[in-house]
Amino acid sequence: MTEKQIEYGIESLSLEFGKEVVDNAVKAVEEFKVEVPSWIFGKFGGGRFGDYMPPGFATNIYEKLDDAAIVNKMTGVSEQIATHTLWDFSNDGMEGSYDIAVEVKNAAESRGLKLGSINPTYFLKGSHTGSLSSYNEKVRERYIEQTILSGKIAEELSNKLLTIWLPDGTNYPGQSELDKLTQNTIDSLKIISENVSKSVRVLIEYKVFEPGTYSTVLADWGSALMMAQSYGKNAGVLIDMGHHYHSTNIEQIVSRLINSKVKGGFHFNTRYAADDDHSVEPNSENARVFYELVKGDVVFGPNKWDLMIDQCSSRENRIQAIIHSIDSLQISLARALLVDQKKLMEYQKEDSIILANRFFNNALILADVRPIVYKARHNKKLPIDPVKAYVQSGYQDKIEKERKN
Numbered sequence: 001m002t003e004k005q006i007e008y009g010i011e012s013l014s015l016e017f018g019k020e021v022v023d024n025a026v027k028a029v030e031e032f033k034v035e036v037p038s039w040i041f042g043k044f045g046g047g048r049f050g051d052y053m054p055p056g057f058a059t060n061i062y063e064k065l066d067d068a069a070i071v072n073k074m075t076g077v078s079e080q081i082a083t084h085t086l087w088d089f090s091n092d093g094m095e096g097s098y099d100i101a102v103e104v105k106n107a108a109e110s111r112g113l114k115l116g117s118i119n120p121t122y123f124l125k126g127s128h129t130g131s132l133s134s135y136n137e138k139v140r141e142r143y144i145e146q147t148i149l150s151g152k153i154a155e156e157l158s159n160k161l162l163t164i165w166l167p168d169g170t171n172y173p174g175q176s177e178l179d180k181l182t183q184n185t186i187d188s189l190k191i192i193s194e195n196v197s198k199s200v201r202v203l204i205e206y207k208v209f210e211p212g213t214y215s216t217v218l219a220d221w222g223s224a225l226m227m228a229q230s231y232g233k234n235a236g237v238l239i240d241m242g243h244h245y246h247s248t249n250i251e252q253i254v255s256r257l258i259n260s261k262v263k264g265g266f267h268f269n270t271r272y273a274a275d276d277d278h279s280v281e282p283n284s285e286n287a288r289v290f291y292e293l294v295k296g297d298v299v300f301g302p303n304k305w306d307l308m309i310d311q312c313s314s315r316e317n318r319i320q321a322i323i324h325s326i327d328s329l330q331i332s333l334a335r336a337l338l339v340d341q342k343k344l345m346e347y348q349k350e351d352s353i354i355l356a357n358r359f360f361n362n363a364l365i366l367a368d369v370r371p372i373v374y375k376a377r378h379n380k381k382l383p384i385d386p387v388k389a390y391v392q393s394g395y396q397d398k399i400e401k402e403r404k405n
Ligand code: RM4
Pocket: 039, 119, 165, 205, 207, 240, 267, 275, 310
């Protein structure tokens, strides 16, 4: 889009939705921030496609930080980076190290970045019997210890956020006692809660299945909420877009948690499978999630939720993929801000179902909000098309030549 097209677009949107609404949307896109995960830039899991990795991937946390820095440079919104304790602060993938975390924090800062959520890693070597729910006491102790260390890292080196996702579950009925798995998790979290500063926010994430195929300890938002409540007042629920059955109404979960004043967080990605972690797309579901976040006043301000991208898949160029996600989130935010909630409620009061739906979708699906997002970038002197700017930056050629992968 040329500058002229952007201006005409803003004018046309202002005629339809009102100048103030459109100006507000531009301002909100300018202010919007989102955290990106370190793991998108490096080796993740493995096993699929003969361990295929896109060329130029990061081989250590410092290269991941380099990649995160270029993403932030192109988009201006992602100075905060999420880290995984055993991927990013460990020499052997078995134990976390506070000293490495200090080094990583300094390295992040020297690149204009900050550490965001700290993710204890429960799913690498030694986790086949589960982590916090394991029937094996030694295993539980090991993961409790790693979580307490992650809590200290969160408290002292990051934005005081600990995000917990367990791979715990079973593959066969009868394999384990279901109540025991729940109780072990509650007990482990209790010890963690007693040993991690209350200033650290904790978000507990759920996932409908995988790796457990028969039972999953934290399979839904209800289980996560139950665990959060037993942890304490500083805990809440982390929703990951990809972690649901296809038919789950995720925006309703968002709205319910906000309505109940539960502390929340969101891991954005897509949900073509129950967990695939591809790029966020600017689709209507994403816009509806944003409508609830905007309506609930948790995108900015004192009740702000922790908004993060959690994404990693093996085929696509990772840096392009994460910039694409950021672009999609900004589009969704702009769309959500175009909905006139008062007017919508008038239709609802009159029980004009179709008119309400058309009015809602007119903003959330039909309006072309690209001028809003582009104007916000223009105002901040950022590239209008950050994916294109990345492609033209020469960075990809550089990492493909320099990195030993
Ligand atoms: C899990 C979950 C967590 C993420 C790991 C890598 O499926 O989504 O949030 O940290 O993957």
